[in-house]
Amino acid sequence: MPEGDTIWLAAHRLREALAGEVLVQSDLRVPRLATTDLRGHRIDDVVARGKHLLFRIDNGLTLHSHLRMDGAWQIYRTGERWRGGPTHQIRAVLAAAERTAVGYRLPVLDLVPTTREDTLVGHLGPDLLGLDWDRGEAVRRLLAVPDRAVGEALLDQRNLAGIGNVYKSELCFLRGVTPWTPVSDVADPGRMVDLAQRLLDANKARHGHVTTGDMRRGRTHWVYGRDHQPCLRCGTTIRIAEQGPVGEARVTYWCPTCQKGPGPEAAS
Numbered sequence: 001m002p003e004g005d006t007i008w009l010a011a012h013r014l015r016e017a018l019a020g021e022v023l024v025q026s027d028l029r030v031p032r033l034a035t036t037d038l039r040g041h042r043i044d045d046v047v048a049r050g051k052h053l054l055f056r057i058d059n060g061l062t063l064h065s066h067l068r069m070d071g072a073w074q075i076y077r078t079g080e081r082w083r084g085g086p087t088h089q090i091r092a093v094l095a096a097a098e099r100t101a102v103g104y105r106l107p108v109l110d111l112v113p114t115t116r117e118d119t120l121v122g123h124l125g126p127d128l129l130g131l132d133w134d135r136g137e138a139v140r141r142l143l144a145v146p147d148r149a150v151g152e153a154l155l156d157q158r159n160l161a162g163i164g165n166v167y168k169s170e171l172c173f174l175r176g177v178t179p180w181t182p183v184s185d186v187a188d189p190g191r192m193v194d195l196a197q198r199l200l201d202a203n204k205a206r207h208g209h210v211t212t213g214d215m216r217r218g219r220t221h222w223v224y225g226r227d228h229q230p231c232l233r234c235g236t237t238i239r240i241a242e243q244g245p246v247g248e249a250r251v252t253y254w255c256p257t258c259q260k261g262p263g264p265e266a267a268s
Contacts, residue, residue, distance in 0.1 A: 001069050004050055004162020005204040008129045010073055011048035014101055017075045018043040021096035029091050030109050049121045050161025056114055064120050066108035076100045128162040128200045139190045150186050151179025151243050151252055162200055169224040169253045170211040171196055179243055179252045181261035223253040231255040
């Protein structure tokens with residue numbers, strides 16, 4: 001699932017293409033929205049909220065999408081060939097005079113009054129890349145269940161919005177704790193929150209995520225995606241295990257030397 005900085009960049013590019021433009025074509029290819037026609041209406045803004053995208057329209061409606069694992073928005077010039085996937089995977093088309101946004105494989109697409117956006121994203125914690133970022137509230141929510149594993153707490157969008165599996169693994173490494181460490185055993189959780197915000201902000205304008213400062217292939221992450229490879233810091237073999245409730249478990253990565261605390265056996 002895309003990290004919050006990836007969604008921020010998608011919103012930025014969609015805003016550049018469509019904000020202030022009047023739609024000349026609108027095609028929402030999901031059953032409950034199939035008869036919706038947004039032609040003649042202006043896209044006022046496109047904003048990211050955690051991992052959600054919100055297209056705010058001048059008729060008082062908001063088109064909401066969530067990409068989950070496979071969704072993507074592609075932007076094309078008018079007349080340009082669409083190359084994002086086969087036609088049957090297209091779920092939305094929003095076209096202005098010069099640019100067209102095409103949504104592929106979108107698992108979530110909703111249309112709600114803009115005044116009711118909170119019914120879709122109101123449950124989210126402070127957005128790490130939002131203009132209303134609230135560090136204190138993010139720390140408070142993270143500490144609200146002190147015996148919860150920090151890896152699960154970081155992924156919970158109700159605590160702070162925008163962290164995915166990449167940053168969860170990297171943050172735990174950089175703070176020297178295993179993902180199964182209880183939040184209460186993490187020294188100064190506020191520093192972890194600050195680091196999360198800095199990492200997402202540093203990566204929001206680029207494709208991919210760099211947490212090591214090294215852009216070379218295979219060296220952009222400390223542990224994520226590096227299972228069975230030597231730790232870039234100490235040389236110990238990086239380990240991999242699933243973490244989270246049944247049906248929601250995510251693969252996590254850690255270095256058993258650089259990171260202190262319980263391992264995956266603690267979850268059982």
